[in-house]
Amino acid sequence: MIGSELAKANREKEIIIWLAQRDQNVVGRGTVGFDLDEMPWIEDDFPEMKEFMLSTIIGVINRTQWDVLNYEPNDIWRGHPLDVALLGNLMNKVQN
Template sequence: MSNVITLHEGEPDEETLTMNNGLTDVFLGTLVLSGSLLARREEEKRLIVWLAERDQAAVGLGMVGFDLAELPWDSRTFEQDRAFLLRAIDGAKGKLGWEYLDWTPSEERLFPALEQFSRMVNRLRACDIQPEALRQWLLAAGEDDPIRRGFPTCPVHHTLLTVFGCLLCHG
């Protein structure tokens, strides 16, 4: 099984990122770790929590692919948020937070995936995003959802928590 990330629905195959389940876990784990350490604004934290919710241990193997356009982008801060996500990708490539991991990511497998994802994020435009995605995601969040409780972090990995807990503790 694999997970596919696309720019937006209907994007040609050469513009997709396809990863097996193991690489998906490493990709999301390092990206969420980097993003959690870098996130300052609420919009940045929401993006990282949304990515962390693609937790295969909670959702199921091969079930966490997505379109970049469906992230909870805020149209008012889209350019800032996209720049943040690119910094988070760069942080993952720079091994930001890897000292909190109890495993060593395979750079030869991870870095090409991060580079492809970076190219895709760079191509994303405000007109591509799904304007209702943010509102729908926030409406679906229960009162006990971490996004409603000040964005707590894992004391071990320093990652933003989701309704499933810590993405890295599950891995």
């Protein structure tokens, strides 16, 4: 939800569509999963897309727009704020 709301540029929308195509609620449990290097990154806009993804993840952690859902997402899936810092470090490694 928050990614769709934040996505303004076409590249941001492309990233969100790519993620939505891997939604286990759509394609079935146990059939999804990916490595960060499989995402449709482009070297020219990697810093911007990394910031967009981190903003999206922070939105999930903060439960942004969860009030419009017709269900309550599993709180365990939100992660911990420390996970965002670790993800940022991992995404820096993906760039190199």
